[in-house]
Amino acid sequence: MGVRVSAHNLAAAVANAGGGGIIATVALSLASKYYKKGRDYYKANIKALTDEIQWAREKSPHGVIGTNCMVAIRDYEAMVRTSVECGADMIISGAGLPLRLPEFAADYPKTALVPIISSLRAGKLLAKRWLKTYQRLPDAFVFEDPNKAGGHLGVSRDQLYGAEHSSEVVVPQLAEWSQQEYGGDIPIIVAGGIWDRQDIDAMFALGAKGVQMASRFICTYECDAADSFKQSFIDSKEGDVVIIDSPAGLPGRALSTNFTNDLFRGEEVGMKCIATCLEHCRCRDDKETFCIAEALHLAQQGDMQKGLVFTGTNATRHDRIMHVHEIFEEINGRPYVPA
Incomplete structure (x- = not known):
């Protein structure tokens, strides 16, 4: 959360x-x-x-x-x-x-x-x-x-x-x-x-x-x-809960968004490390993947185009x-x- x-x-x-x-x-x-x-x-x-x-x-x-x-x-x-x-x-x-x-x-x-x-x-x-x-x-x-x-x-x-x-x-x-x-x-x-x-x-x-x-x-x-963050759950449908690879080196369960779609297509999401927040981070250390702090922050603020939304399997309920x-x-x- x-x-x-x-x-x-x-x-x-x-x-x-x-x-x-x-x-x-x-x-x-x-x-x-x-x-x-x-x-x-x-x-x-x-x-x-x-x-x-x-x-x-x-x-x-x-x-x-x-x-x-x-x-x-x-x-x-x-x-x-x-x-x-x-x-x-x-x-x-x-x-x-x-x-x-x-x-x-x-x-x-x-x-x-x-x-x-x-x-x-x-x-x-x-x-x-x-x-x-x-x-x-x-x-x-x-x-x-x-x-x-x-x-x-x-x-x-x-x-x-x-x-x-x-x-x-x-x-x-x-x-x-x-x-x-x-x-x-x-x-x-x-x-x-x-x-x-x-x-x-x-x-x-x-x-x-x-x-x-x-x-x-x-x-x-x-x-x-943000309200748009919450609305993304109400609008979600079966199949919208996906597994991503986190910069922390772990799988993560998230809601399907434009951001996750870009990740799956291998597109450049344009995020550089902003906080050096993690002990081990592929974004900071290997210049791969994305900055998870920024992605989660953007979603919480309501940017559903560039943000990452973590969720459990009950999202569509x-x-x-x-x-x-x-x-x-x-x-x-x-x-x-x-x-």
Whole structure:
């Protein structure tokens, strides 16, 4: 839900409705008053994230507000430290194994630390490493199903759609392992393809204790993306969800747009690195592909000709703009009561 698709407005609305509102920290500065030139990027990100958490807290004084910090970005440590210093209730962290996350958040033990994983093996490795090095376990794991989730996916292209990476296979494995090894102290949260109560109940039946929903909240009034960004989901049809090759070296699930069509045709999209945001980037390092920060930023701002729109497999199910609380009413089966 980066860049700025899930920022303070959406996070606060989700928190007020009873969920955990998450601010995506990647490249927040690009649409801020702090960013003028490339050299401003890192300091501007810190200031922009500080603002976003403060604004979300003002709109949701008692709700759960967290951040998503990608291991793959160069200012990962700064984003984690800024998050905890500004009072984030939780940090969700993926796009790589967050081996040092407890170190960066050590002075804020009340902040929940929740790694994103794509396999039982990754979960075992992280839990063992954290326990040995930091004497703590993850507060939960988010298992992201690469067969359904949007954005960067935690498997290679040739592993996509394999049953061995699906929620139906991995979630029971994780739940059983957590129970046997740690008495169930590491709850499993499932991300990818979650749309309605039926999906949630199916994940609970597999052993999950919670779900993470992203694409479902795009077509809401409170989503921080431009109206044309949201309309692209409403206008989408079967076959419009595609897999691209990201400059980060991972496959990504996105909505078919003029931009993705140009990529598939091998046309020059004319994007140079603007922020050196990633640890490993084919655009910056090899002068190939495109600048993903700029492509995501342009889409969030409403440029549907040059922008990249990440989405999960449920993109085409959107048919109208809703309020966040209406989605919670559908899921919970009861009227919304403001927090």
